[in-house]
Amino acid sequence: MKNKKLNIAFFGSSLVSAYWNGAATYYRGIVRALSERGHHVTFYEPDAYDRQQNRDMEDPDWATVVVYEATEEAAYKCLEAAASADMVVKASGVGVFDELLEREVLKLQTEERLVVFWDVDAPATLDRVHHNPDDEFLQLIPQYDMVLTYGGGDPVVTAYEALGAKKCVPIYNALDTATHFPVEPDPRFACDLAFLGNRLPDREARVDEFFLKPAALELNKKFIIGGSGWGDKQMTDNVHYVGHVYTKDHNAFNSTPKAVLNISRESMARYGFSPATRVFEAAGAGACIITDYWEGIDFFFEPGKEILVAKDGAQVAEIMANLSAEKAKVIGEAAYKKVLAAHTYHHRAEQLEKLLYAKVKFTNEALA
Structure with a gap:
C-alpha cells in the first residue's frame, strides 16, 4: 500500500x-x-x-x-x-x-x-x-x-x-527545516521586538493593539515592522518599517531581535487553533516568540516556557519591560526543540x- x-x-x-x-x-x-x-x-x-x-x-x-x-x-x-x-x-x-x-x-x-x-x-x-x-x-x-x-x-x-x-x-x-533555521544576527533587524506581516483589513486593528500600542508605551525600546503595505501607517519614532522582507531574510529577521511578535488575523484568532506559518518559522530560528492569545496555543507550544502569550497590547508592553536577553534565549531554545520534535x-x-x-x-x- x-x-x-x-x-x-x-x-x-x-x-x-x-x-x-x-x-x-x-x-x-x-x-x-x-x-x-x-x-x-x-x-x-x-x-x-x-x-x-x-x-x-x-x-x-x-x-x-x-x-x-x-x-x-x-x-x-x-x-x-x-x-x-x-x-x-x-x-x-x-x-x-x-x-x-x-x-x-x-x-x-x-x-x-x-x-x-x-x-x-x-x-x-x-x-x-x-x-x-x-x-x-x-x-x-x-x-x-x-x-x-x-x-x-x-x-x-x-x-x-x-x-x-x-x-x-x-x-x-x-517548520521547513531546509529553509528556516538559526543564523547569526543581522544589524538590519537589531531591535527589542519585531513583527512581520502584510497589512490586511482583518489584521490591522490587531497590529494597532498588539504592536503599535506597546511601542508607544515602551518608547525607550526599538521596534521593527516588516511586510507589505505599512508605508503610510502612522507610527511612533521608535518603530522602523523595513518593507517587504524576502524569505531569504526571514531567518535573520527571526534570529536577530530579542523577541518576535506573532499577531493573528481577527478571523483566525476567533476560531483558534490557527498558528501562522511564521510562528513555526520563528521557532525554527530559535526566536523568543510573543503571541497574541488564541485558543489552542498550548496544543503547539507550552505558554511561559516555549512561547509568551499576551491578551492585549498592555501585556505585550509588560512582557517587554521584564524580558531579559537571557530569558528570551532560554524560551527561544525551548521553542526550537519543540518544533523540531513535533512540528516539521x-x-x-x-x-x-x-x-x-x-x-x-x-x-x-x-x-x-
Missing part, C-alpha cells in the same frame, strides 16, 4: 513567490516534504499580482511549476493537463478565477482520482459562505472527497462538516500520506 507514489496537481496562489502571498512557505514546506516521500507535485499558479516579478526562488527541483496567464483559456488548459493526476488539489485564495477552479476541478473527479479542497484561510472562507447563502461554493463543498485546512481545529472541522463536507482535516503549518513538514506530510492511503478510491491493486 505505501509503495504507491502519487502524481498530484495543485492549483494555488504561488509556490515561487511570497509577494502578497503568505501561504507560499506553507505550500513549499508541504510540497517539498511530499516530494521527499516520493510523490510528485505539479503546482499551477497564475501570473498575477506582480508575484512573478517579485519571485524569491527559482523553480525548485522538488516540484514542477506551471505559471499560466491570468485568462480563462489558460486556466482551462491547466485543468486539462491536470486530468493525468492521481489527485487534484484546489487551494483557496488562488486570486484569479477561484470560483471557476472550485467548480471545474470537480469535473476531474473519478473513482480513481481524488479531488480535494485545501483551505489556507478557512475562517475567511467560512465567514464568506455563512454571510452569503447564495455563494456557489456552498453547493460544491459536499462534492469534494476531502477538505484540508491549514488550521482551525475542531471549530473549523465542525463548521465544514455542518456544510456537508465528507471529511475535514487540519494539516497545520509547520515531515510530520505533516506523514499525516497527509496516511489520510490519502486510507481513502477507498485507491484500491489495493492500484496501491501495490
Whole structure:
C-alpha cells in the first residue's frame, strides 16, 4: 500500500513567490516534504499580482511549476493537463478565477482520482459562505472527497462538516527545516521586538493593539515592522518599517531581535487553533516568540516556557519591560526543540500520506 507514489496537481496562489502571498512557505514546506516521500507535485499558479516579478526562488527541483496567464483559456488548459493526476488539489485564495477552479476541478473527479479542497484561510472562507447563502461554493463543498485546512481545529472541522463536507482535516503549518533555521544576527533587524506581516483589513486593528500600542508605551525600546503595505501607517519614532522582507531574510529577521511578535488575523484568532506559518518559522530560528492569545496555543507550544502569550497590547508592553536577553534565549531554545520534535513538514506530510492511503478510491491493486 505505501509503495504507491502519487502524481498530484495543485492549483494555488504561488509556490515561487511570497509577494502578497503568505501561504507560499506553507505550500513549499508541504510540497517539498511530499516530494521527499516520493510523490510528485505539479503546482499551477497564475501570473498575477506582480508575484512573478517579485519571485524569491527559482523553480525548485522538488516540484514542477506551471505559471499560466491570468485568462480563462489558460486556466482551462491547466485543468486539462491536470486530468493525468492521481489527485487534484484546489487551494483557496488562488486570486484569479477561484470560483471557476472550485467548480471545474470537480469535473476531474473519478473513482480513481481524488479531488480535494485545501483551505489556507478557512475562517475567511467560512465567514464568506455563512454571510452569503447564495455563494456557489456552498453547493460544491459536499462534492469534494476531502477538505484540508491549514488550521482551525475542531471549530473549523465542525463548521465544514455542518456544510456537508465528507471529511475535514487540519494539516497545520509547520517548520521547513531546509529553509528556516538559526543564523547569526543581522544589524538590519537589531531591535527589542519585531513583527512581520502584510497589512490586511482583518489584521490591522490587531497590529494597532498588539504592536503599535506597546511601542508607544515602551518608547525607550526599538521596534521593527516588516511586510507589505505599512508605508503610510502612522507610527511612533521608535518603530522602523523595513518593507517587504524576502524569505531569504526571514531567518535573520527571526534570529536577530530579542523577541518576535506573532499577531493573528481577527478571523483566525476567533476560531483558534490557527498558528501562522511564521510562528513555526520563528521557532525554527530559535526566536523568543510573543503571541497574541488564541485558543489552542498550548496544543503547539507550552505558554511561559516555549512561547509568551499576551491578551492585549498592555501585556505585550509588560512582557517587554521584564524580558531579559537571557530569558528570551532560554524560551527561544525551548521553542526550537519543540518544533523540531513535533512540528516539521515531515510530520505533516506523514499525516497527509496516511489520510490519502486510507481513502477507498485507491484500491489495493492500484496501491501495490
